[in-house]
Amino acid sequence: MADSGPGILAEVRRRQYGDADSDSIAEDLAALGHTPVRPLDEDEVLEHFLTRLKTNRVDLEVAASKPEAVKRIARFVYREYNGYRAVAGNDRRLAALPWRDGGVLVRFGAATPEDAVSISYARYGIAETGSMVLYCNRDNPAANNWLTRDHIVILESRDLVASLEDAWTGIRRDTDTEGLPRGVTLVSGPSSTGDIIGHLVKGAHGPLRLRVIFLGHVPEELLTRVGFETLPL
Amino acid sequence: MKQTSEHFLENARVALTQTEARQRMTGLGQLMPMMRDAAVAEVDFEALREHVKRIKDHTLDNLDHYLRQFEEQVVLNGGHLHWARDAAELNATVLDICRSVEARRVGKGKSMITEETGLTEHLETAGLQVTETDLGEYIVQIAGEPPSHIVGPAFHKSEQEIRELFLDQHKLGRRRLEDPPAMVAEAREVLRERFLSADVGIIGSNALIAETGQTLLVTNEGNGDLVSTLPKVHIVCASIEKLMPRPEDALAQIRLLARSAIGTAVTAYTSFYSGPRRADDLDGPEQYHVILLDNRRTEILGSNYQDMLACMRCGTCLTHCPVYIGAGGHAYGWVYPGPMGSVLTPLLTGLEQASDLPNACTSCGRCAEVCPASIPLPDLLRDLRAEENHNKITPARWRWGLKLHGWLARFPGLYQALTGAAIAILHRLGRRSGGFSRLPMAGGWTQVRDFPAPQGGSFMRQWKRRQKQSADRG
Amino acid sequence: MSRDHQPHVGLFVSCLADLFRPSVAFSAIELLESAGCRVEVPAAQTCCGQPGYNSGAVDEARPLARQVIEAFAGFPYVVVPSGSCAGMLKHHYPRLLAEYPEWHARANDLAQRTWEVTSFLVEVMDYSPPVSSLHGRKVTYHDSCAGLRELGIKQQPRKLLSRAGVDVTELQGTEVCCGFGGTFCAKMPELSQKMVDDKLDNAADTGAAMLLGGDLGCLMNIAGRARRRDHDLEVRHVVEVLADQLAEPAIGEGER
Numbered sequence: 001m002a003d004s005g006p007g008i009l010a011e012v013r014r015r016q017y018g019d020a021d022s023d024s025i026a027e028d029l030a031a032l033g034h035t036p037v038r039p040l041d042e043d044e045v046l047e048h049f050l051t052r053l054k055t056n057r058v059d060l061e062v063a064a065s066k067p068e069a070v071k072r073i074a075r076f077v078y079r080e081y082n083g084y085r086a087v088a089g090n091d092r093r094l095a096a097l098p099w100r101d102g103g104v105l106v107r108f109g110a111a112t113p114e115d116a117v118s119i120s121y122a123r124y125g126i127a128e129t130g131s132m133v134l135y136c137n138r139d140n141p142a143a144n145n146w147l148t149r150d151h152i153v154i155l156e157s158r159d160l161v162a163s164l165e166d167a168w169t170g171i172r173r174d175t176d177t178e179g180l181p182r183g184v185t186l187v188s189g190p191s192s193t194g195d196i197i198g199h200l201v202k203g204a205h206g207p208l209r210l211r212v213i214f215l216g217h218v219p220e221e222l223l224t225r226v227g228f229e230t231l232p233l
Numbered sequence: 234m235k236q237t238s239e240h241f242l243e244n245a246r247v248a249l250t251q252t253e254a255r256q257r258m259t260g261l262g263q264l265m266p267m268m269r270d271a272a273v274a275e276v277d278f279e280a281l282r283e284h285v286k287r288i289k290d291h292t293l294d295n296l297d298h299y300l301r302q303f304e305e306q307v308v309l310n311g312g313h314l315h316w317a318r319d320a321a322e323l324n325a326t327v328l329d330i331c332r333s334v335e336a337r338r339v340g341k342g343k344s345m346i347t348e349e350t351g352l353t354e355h356l357e358t359a360g361l362q363v364t365e366t367d368l369g370e371y372i373v374q375i376a377g378e379p380p381s382h383i384v385g386p387a388f389h390k391s392e393q394e395i396r397e398l399f400l401d402q403h404k405l406g407r408r409r410l411e412d413p414p415a416m417v418a419e420a421r422e423v424l425r426e427r428f429l430s431a432d433v434g435i436i437g438s439n440a441l442i443a444e445t446g447q448t449l450l451v452t453n454e455g456n457g458d459l460v461s462t463l464p465k466v467h468i469v470c471a472s473i474e475k476l477m478p479r480p481e482d483a484l485a486q487i488r489l490l491a492r493s494a495i496g497t498a499v500t501a502y503t504s505f506y507s508g509p510r511r512a513d514d515l516d517g518p519e520q521y522h523v524i525l526l527d528n529r530r531t532e533i534l535g536s537n538y539q540d541m542l543a544c545m546r547c548g549t550c551l552t553h554c555p556v557y558i559g560a561g562g563h564a565y566g567w568v569y570p571g572p573m574g575s576v577l578t579p580l581l582t583g584l585e586q587a588s589d590l591p592n593a594c595t596s597c598g599r600c601a602e603v604c605p606a607s608i609p610l611p612d613l614l615r616d617l618r619a620e621e622n623h624n625k626i627t628p629a630r631w632r633w634g635l636k637l638h639g640w641l642a643r644f645p646g647l648y649q650a651l652t653g654a655a656i657a658i659l660h661r662l663g664r665r666s667g668g669f670s671r672l673p674m675a676g677g678w679t680q681v682r683d684f685p686a687p688q689g690g691s692f693m694r695q696w697k698r699r700q701k702q703s704a705d706r707g
Numbered sequence: 708m709s710r711d712h713q714p715h716v717g718l719f720v721s722c723l724a725d726l727f728r729p730s731v732a733f734s735a736i737e738l739l740e741s742a743g744c745r746v747e748v749p750a751a752q753t754c755c756g757q758p759g760y761n762s763g764a765v766d767e768a769r770p771l772a773r774q775v776i777e778a779f780a781g782f783p784y785v786v787v788p789s790g791s792c793a794g795m796l797k798h799h800y801p802r803l804l805a806e807y808p809e810w811h812a813r814a815n816d817l818a819q820r821t822w823e824v825t826s827f828l829v830e831v832m833d834y835s836p837p838v839s840s841l842h843g844r845k846v847t848y849h850d851s852c853a854g855l856r857e858l859g860i861k862q863q864p865r866k867l868l869s870r871a872g873v874d875v876t877e878l879q880g881t882e883v884c885c886g887f888g889g890t891f892c893a894k895m896p897e898l899s900q901k902m903v904d905d906k907l908d909n910a911a912d913t914g915a916a917m918l919l920g921g922d923l924g925c926l927m928n929i930a931g932r933a934r935r936r937d938h939d940l941e942v943r944h945v946v947e948v949l950a951d952q953l954a955e956p957a958i959g960e961g962e963r
Binding site for chain 2: 003004005007008009011012013015016017018020022025028029032033034035036037038052055056089090109110113128129130131136137138141142143145146147164165168171179180181182183184185186187188189190191192193194195196197198199201203204205206207
Binding site for chain 3: 242245246249255259263555556559560591592593594595596597598599601602612615617618619620621622623627631632635636638639640641642643645648649652656664665666667668670675676677678680681682683684685686687688689690691692693695696697
């Protein structure tokens with residue numbers, strides 16, 4: 001087939017208003033400044049994040065340590081599936097968790113249709129939107145984000161950032177060292193749909209539930225205020 | 234799809250008689266604006282949309298630069314970039330790709346571009362099995378209908394209609410499907426098999442990032458990500474105006490998009506894809522293609538209608554438009570309904586086939602007020618009406634009527650004498666009853682409402698008389 | 708106030724007030740005068756050109772715009788008892804004449820001087836009307852789209868009404884179009900009917916027996932449809948209430 005690219009590009013060039021060179025285009029763009037959003041104060045970040053998780057219908061558990069995180073995951077999987085199995089990507093941070101001690105049988109790889117529970121380790125959490133940044137790569141195969149019924153995402157408190165732009169600063173840094181992953185995804189809630197008469201239903205095609213294990217400290221009082229209950233270990 | 238925009242009025246007339254659907258639409262017209270208002274109140278909407286508009290203007294002013302940059306990056310990331318002049322070229326390119334991998338099944342995610350080109354029909358004619366996987370798109374696909382809303386394609390269907398459709402089309406034995414969750418669960422099971430067996434996944438994009446070559450995909454269901462991940466070929470169809478310079482610019486746009494479209498700060502999944510699976514990836518497609526469609530965008534670029542190219546397809550102008558709520562999405566007779574559709578359809582398919590659409594507007598301005606892309610929709614619609622008038626597409630009786638009125642109004646003395654006389658007669662005829670149920674040359678008005686009788690002699694007559702009297706007295 | 712210190716106002720009557728409801732113009736004059744203005748009504752006025760402009764007949768609208776600009780040259784204030792006509796003068800004349808530099812400048816100058824009547828009374832004159840004879844009666848209000856969105860007319864009429872002792876019971880969807888839309892209502896009567904019916908239903912829900920507004924086009928549409936439906940609703944322009952000129956039958960009402 002004939003390549004229409006040159007023709008379209010020439011037509012675009014002919015009709016568009018600008019005819020600047022790359023350097024001045026870059027200057028013009030820089031001159032437009034940053035997105036006008038009010039930055040969150042440092043002491044607002046955690047509460048904002050938790051509030052968003054609640055709005056986004058995300059389930060949350062707080063774990064003070066990695067062994068506790070594993071135990072909490074184990075208890076959830078057992079309670080929901082009467083089993084121990086879960087799938088996780090090849091993230092070194094995941095591999096380093098004490099799964100055996102905590103009682104979770106993890107298969108490292110990409111999720112298949114038979115897997116009910118997948119576990120990811122978030123690169124960043126975003127307070128502004130209540131999102132977890134996950135890459136689609138060897139460390140976290142894309143199928144693990146969308147193919148299972150339950151998606152569990154571990155987020156370390158130090159990886160929580162305030163805004164979408166802050167997260168992207170981190171993503172740029174990662175990309176510089178690791179290369180651009182095939183996918184960069186902001187996961188902000190369980191899969192849902194409003195396509196039947198606007199009635200919001202969870203679990204359209206992706207996970208029915210999204211469970212965040214927050215690795216760090218959250219004051220009990222804050223958790224209650226936002227509306228999350230503390231589950232006993 | 235077969236365009237029926239020229240029958241807008243008849244289509245709307247039919248829709249207006251469907252009481253139940255009309256009530257649902259009225260409800261939608263209350264609910265969606267309420268949700269949108271609440272979500273938008275979280276940000277400085279005016280500052281944000283102003284910023285995004287400046288970025289978009291800059292991008293469109295330098296579009297060739299950003300298109301080239303995007304192309305380079307896509308190739309660098311291991312993808313293939315194709316250009317399509319029109320619908321036929323896009324469809325042919327997709328079919329070529331499907332044939333090259335001997336595909337039999339295609340899983341489609343939501344893409345207005347492929348609605349525009351009629352891709353599904355094209356692939357089906359060529360013998361491929363195509364499944365729409367967005368729930369709303371799936372519902373209208375199995376119902377054999379076009380979408381009625383660009384974000385909620387099946388918003389026009391009742392729960393009962395969808396239930397009957399599923400009971401009829403999914404051969405799953407006796408069951409009740411008592412509520413929407415039960416229906417969603419059934420669709421999930423039925424479609425899961427389609428995701429897993431698809432050879433090719435086709436999806437649209439909310440923005441193309443020039444700097445990184447990424448394609449942005451914003452969804453709630455996750456179906457778009459599944460078709461981008463599971464099949465061995467991933468095809469992204471997008472039009473050339475979707476370019477954004479940097480990821481940060483797309484993020485700025487997302488803040489407006491999700492809030493405007495569905496009244497939330499963010500959708501469940503916001504994904505930036507960039508190519509096929511990397512060497513050590515465990516999943517993902519082997520091939521990644523981006524098809525850039527022109528389909529008359531270059532004609533809009535640099536024209537009076539350029540602002541329309543900033544449209545982010547959030548659909549908020551639809552549910553804010555009282556004409557859309559009354560007429561329903563199907564009345565518009567093509568892919569894009571509501572105010573944005575009334576601008577876009579004439580520009581993409583020709584003014585003559587869609588001449589009613591620019592007139593399906595009361596210039597109430599609600600669409601422009603809420604448009605996250607700051608598109609002056611009522612102005613653009615008015616400009617299209619001016620083109621219709623100029624090209625004599627407007628019916629002759631309207632053109633001549635307005636010409637006569639415009640001519641007469643240029644001569645105040647004559648105008649006041651003639652209108653004054655006519656009004657005096659109308660006043661005498663109507664003073665007792667207060668109105669007319671029929672009037673010559675006002676059939677459009679009196680078809681549905683009475684014409685209030687003039688109160689008395691025209692003001693200008695009365696005023697002159699008073700001025701004269703007080704001058705005489707003085 | 709001496710004549711020289713009185714704000715000098717040119718009244719743009721609007722063609723609908725001129726032809727169908729002179730009491731609107733008389734009421735406006737009365738209000739402006741009692742607020743302390745000197746009011747003149749230039750004789751060389753007919754129509755602002757909206758019908759042509761909105762229907763795409765821009766070549767017909769342009770001479771009318773120039774005519775209005777000429778007729779109102781020199782008035783420090785041009786006041787209009789209609790949101791849509793005021794919006795036409797303020798926002799659309801500059802657009803309509805954009806390609807004629809001299810006229811464009813004059814259009815911009817007119818735009819600076821043009822006021823919708825309720826906003827002029829509140830924002831320029833800070834006027835308080837006398838207590839209305841409607842004091843204590845329930846009324847509802849329709850916000851006409853052009854006034855609302857092009858000029859930000861929302862609180863001004865309510866403020867004046869409340870100063871006159873009339874409280875507005877808000878109707879649901881008060882900012883939604885009534886289905887008039889100029890030639891729209893005649894080109895697409897069925898859709899227009901749906902919209903005006905919604906408006907009437909929402910007005911009925913307030914329990915108010917009177918609906919006020921600031922644009923005769925909308926009010927004639929609402930009153931005309933109410934009449935056709937035998938829906939008992941007294942429809943009036945807000946200035947008639949503020950000037951307490953209620954002797955005349957309401958819009959679409961027969962002589963008593």
